[in-house]
Amino acid sequence: MKKQKINNAQTTKLITLNDIAKKLGVSTITVSKALRGHPDISKATTELIKKTADELGYSPNFMARSLAARKSNTIGVVLPQIDHHFFSSIIDHIYNIAFARQYQVFLTVSHENAEMQKKQIQALLSMRVDGIIISVSQDTTDFEIFETAKKRRVPLVFMDRTPDLADCNTVAVDDMGAAYKAIDHAIKLGYRKIAHFAGHTNINIGRERMLGFHQAMNNHGLEVNPSWVIEGDFGEKSGYDSFMQLYRENNLPDFILSVTYPTAIGIYTAAQEVGLRIPDDIDLICFGNSEVQNFLSPPLSCVNQPTEQLAAKSMNLLIENINNIDNFKNKNIVIDTELILRGTCVKFNRS
Amino acid sequence: MKKQKINNAQTTKLITLNDIAKKLGVSTITVSKALRGHPDISKATTELIKKTADELGYSPNFMARSLAARKSNTIGVVLPQIDHHFFSSIIDHIYNIAFARQYQVFLTVSHENAEMQKKQIQALLSMRVDGIIISVSQDTTDFEIFETAKKRRVPLVFMDRTPDLADCNTVAVDDMGAAYKAIDHAIKLGYRKIAHFAGHTNINIGRERMLGFHQAMNNHGLEVNPSWVIEGDFGEKSGYDSFMQLYRENNLPDFILSVTYPTAIGIYTAAQEVGLRIPDDIDLICFGNSEVQNFLSPPLSCVNQPTEQLAAKSMNLLIENINNIDNFKNKNIVIDTELILRGTCVKFNRS
DNA sequence: TTGAAAGCGCTAACAG
DNA sequence: CTGTTAGCGCTTTCAA
Numbered sequence: 001m002k003k004q005k006i007n008n009a010q011t012t013k014l015i016t017l018n019d020i021a022k023k024l025g026v027s028t029i030t031v032s033k034a035l036r037g038h039p040d041i042s043k044a045t046t047e048l049i050k051k052t053a054d055e056l057g058y059s060p061n062f063m064a065r066s067l068a069a070r071k072s073n074t075i076g077v078v079l080p081q082i083d084h085h086f087f088s089s090i091i092d093h094i095y096n097i098a099f100a101r102q103y104q105v106f107l108t109v110s111h112e113n114a115e116m117q118k119k120q121i122q123a124l125l126s127m128r129v130d131g132i133i134i135s136v137s138q139d140t141t142d143f144e145i146f147e148t149a150k151k152r153r154v155p156l157v158f159m160d161r162t163p164d165l166a167d168c169n170t171v172a173v174d175d176m177g178a179a180y181k182a183i184d185h186a187i188k189l190g191y192r193k194i195a196h197f198a199g200h201t202n203i204n205i206g207r208e209r210m211l212g213f214h215q216a217m218n219n220h221g222l223e224v225n226p227s228w229v230i231e232g233d234f235g236e237k238s239g240y241d242s243f244m245q246l247y248r249e250n251n252l253p254d255f256i257l258s259v260t261y262p263t264a265i266g267i268y269t270a271a272q273e274v275g276l277r278i279p280d281d282i283d284l285i286c287f288g289n290s291e292v293q294n295f296l297s298p299p300l301s302c303v304n305q306p307t308e309q310l311a312a313k314s315m316n317l318l319i320e321n322i323n324n325i326d327n328f329k330n331k332n333i334v335i336d337t338e339l340i341l342r343g344t345c346v347k348f349n350r351s
Numbered sequence: 352m353k354k355q356k357i358n359n360a361q362t363t364k365l366i367t368l369n370d371i372a373k374k375l376g377v378s379t380i381t382v383s384k385a386l387r388g389h390p391d392i393s394k395a396t397t398e399l400i401k402k403t404a405d406e407l408g409y410s411p412n413f414m415a416r417s418l419a420a421r422k423s424n425t426i427g428v429v430l431p432q433i434d435h436h437f438f439s440s441i442i443d444h445i446y447n448i449a450f451a452r453q454y455q456v457f458l459t460v461s462h463e464n465a466e467m468q469k470k471q472i473q474a475l476l477s478m479r480v481d482g483i484i485i486s487v488s489q490d491t492t493d494f495e496i497f498e499t500a501k502k503r504r505v506p507l508v509f510m511d512r513t514p515d516l517a518d519c520n521t522v523a524v525d526d527m528g529a530a531y532k533a534i535d536h537a538i539k540l541g542y543r544k545i546a547h548f549a550g551h552t553n554i555n556i557g558r559e560r561m562l563g564f565h566q567a568m569n570n571h572g573l574e575v576n577p578s579w580v581i582e583g584d585f586g587e588k589s590g591y592d593s594f595m596q597l598y599r600e601n602n603l604p605d606f607i608l609s610v611t612y613p614t615a616i617g618i619y620t621a622a623q624e625v626g627l628r629i630p631d632d633i634d635l636i637c638f639g640n641s642e643v644q645n646f647l648s649p650p651l652s653c654v655n656q657p658t659e660q661l662a663a664k665s666m667n668l669l670i671e672n673i674n675n676i677d678n679f680k681n682k683n684i685v686i687d688t689e690l691i692l693r694g695t696c697v698k699f700n701r702s
Numbered sequence: 703t704t705g706a707a708a709g710c711g712c713t714a715a716c717a718g
Numbered sequence: 719c720t721g722t723t724a725g726c727g728c729t730t731t732c733a734a
Contacts, residue, residue: 016727029706040704042704059503064729067418099467123455126412379711379712380721393720396720414711
């Protein structure tokens, strides 16, 4: 007695190349080639195969394809945050470019946590991404995982936030120059009691901004008051806390260079809370632009970090590297910035 | 003469299960099991294998694993935008939950374009994701691709923005109730000349908000002025344009229910441009909360849409469905909202 | 222009 | 507790 094979509901089998091949009486490989538009196959056959595939609702299996081809056409992106205009704008552009260039992108968010970041890079390597764009988490001190990627010959591009690593691809903003510009501007306005709410200085952006700050002060012959240089992180709370600390010490400056836009928001919150007016009682400027800054009270001036350029140059660099793994020479790209002046940092308000 | 195999630099071969197996003199499958912590394998062997894998720098091949296991442990997420607090906050929570539940997530952004959205869903199906969470693009009118996913037995959860589709999983906010609450509040404040800058009404959120608006007006015996109900999209420009249109017609209302936060920003821009003050000359409230609304001038009141709940309930529902594909009954989950009152929509400003 | 052979790296099912 | 067999769906040689 023959056993009847029950084609139960669970097994709604997906159409494979083979199914199409059988139905058409050709070989699997012919179908494979036709579907990819390979010139080997005659136009007529290609047409027929494509049509049949459509009718059957064929959907190529990405896993199988990548496995066999040893290429995933996928890039990984590791960002420290996503719910922050700077990064969401960047990722937005990255998706666009990737789409145009036929790449899939795997985005992961480390939440400023180096442990997570490491796991995520491992996962990305595990998915055999062709390359990775990464903006490192603020607490990154261990670079081993980057070396691992390198050893595996998976190209890396560090974007905006780069580690202290010799010979790697970087695409960053001229942070030092930008900080210099901002402080220079403030001093020319008349400010003298100038503070810097800095981020982590183990990350390039924190360090560079700090350097630019000091350089501008020096060049103008101004001393830096150490209690006005506060290292924190890049978040809102950090801005709030730093402000409050100085307020309690009755040691508030006239002007603050805020290391990020969220930090500036923290300063706004704190100032509002203690009844101090911006820019009259205390003035500031921050790094990072976003549309809503126009509608803050007062509109917040900033150093613009061009997200589209960051995204585009990072992608180009990465793809360039992917297409030439063997003798690629790492590049370090620096992008210029400009001051965007709105309601803060535009005039000296103390008499 | 024997040919010498040259192990050139290009071929930095990745370690495979087999390599580990050979080195240890065990079988591939033993290694496979050990690495996955399968109870079949003795503790000692497992330890040894894990150690060796580490030393060799083994990284499992996700493609091969998924292909063989017929399960990718990956979910797809399709969002209409990302550079917008509402969505970036949601995706943030989704990543967190996915990580905790051992899922990889593939995020795609449709940019409010149904064509793109379709391609992206196809790509996701091609990657054999286990399920998809989607917030549909504003111009979605064709639901075929959703049916396709259904046919392929890939569970779908529509989040926040849901299509007119019978029998599907949805997680949404009580938009009608929220709009009602907002308008009810405005009317009680004393407003009578009330407008609604609506989004696309082919999408549930646009339609529901519109319904709530009308219902509240009706219940208070107020007539709706048709020229004050403007359908547009969910973006900033739409808010700006609608405002300007009414301004030019000299037909401005007292109060606007703005369909999203970006639309409200558009209204702020327009008002500023023509020298009208909010909330004194014209008042408003919008859907969607974000921290910065506190710092707008004036602070913008809103209907809060709890992003964490949206993310969590969507993920739970999806995973529940994935784990029980066969006899899962679709669910429709509705989340309550609340008014967050700040500097707008708090008092009637006309005499 | 088409196809056959071989294998990508892994795992399920079962046998020992 | 360990291993064998078979195959996931596709593509890359290379031969016909």
